Amino acid sequence: MRNISDLIEQYLKHMLQESSDGAVELQRNDLAERFSCVPSQINYVISTRFTLEKGYFVESKRGGGGYIRIQRVELPSLTALQGHIVHTIGDQVDQGAAEGLIYQLEEAEFITRREANLLRAAISRDSIAVKLPLRDEIRARLLRAMLITLLIK
Incomplete structure (x- = not known):
């Protein structure tokens, strides 16, 4: 059985897919009430599963009329994607940012x-068993080379 965080994530992703402009605005308390959870659970899901690295832009406004706006950030076209990869990865990339990029590419079906699973295994800190910052440099080189090769198809 899936946990409440998974259910909230799937609900929000479904809302984003159904949205004509790729964005949703919601009240945190209304969503918490819908899932019978505390508002901080909603914050947790949004802050961990709807990050920029995973392809989402989140904006929030606090107060009585406050809202949370989640917008899907579209990846560039395949021809521009190589430049995006080189720019995003740079000379060093930590495991979290690398996994976020892999997630974004998988979600966009590139x-x-x-x-994605092979990429995650190859760039994990267990596979690259050297000390920082060398590990982040090796990860960046491996990830960049593998992604460019995969996307040239």
Whole structure:
């Protein structure tokens, strides 16, 4: 059985798919009431699963008429994607940012689930068992080379 965070994430993703402009505005308290949870649970889901690295822009306004706005950030076209990858990864990339980019590419269906799993395994800190900052440099080189190769198809 899935946990409440998974259910909230799936609900929000469904809302984003149904949205004509790729964005949703919601009241945190209304969403918490819908899922019978505390508002901080909603904050947790949004702050961990709807990050910029994962392809989402989140804006919030506090107060009586406050809201949370989640917008899907579209990846550039395939021809511009290589430049985006080189720019995003840079000379060093930590594991969290690398996994966020892989997630974003998988969600946009530029890579398959299997390819994403292989990438995650190759760039994990367990696979690159050297000390920082060398590990982040190696991860960046590996990830950049693998993604460019995968996306040239």
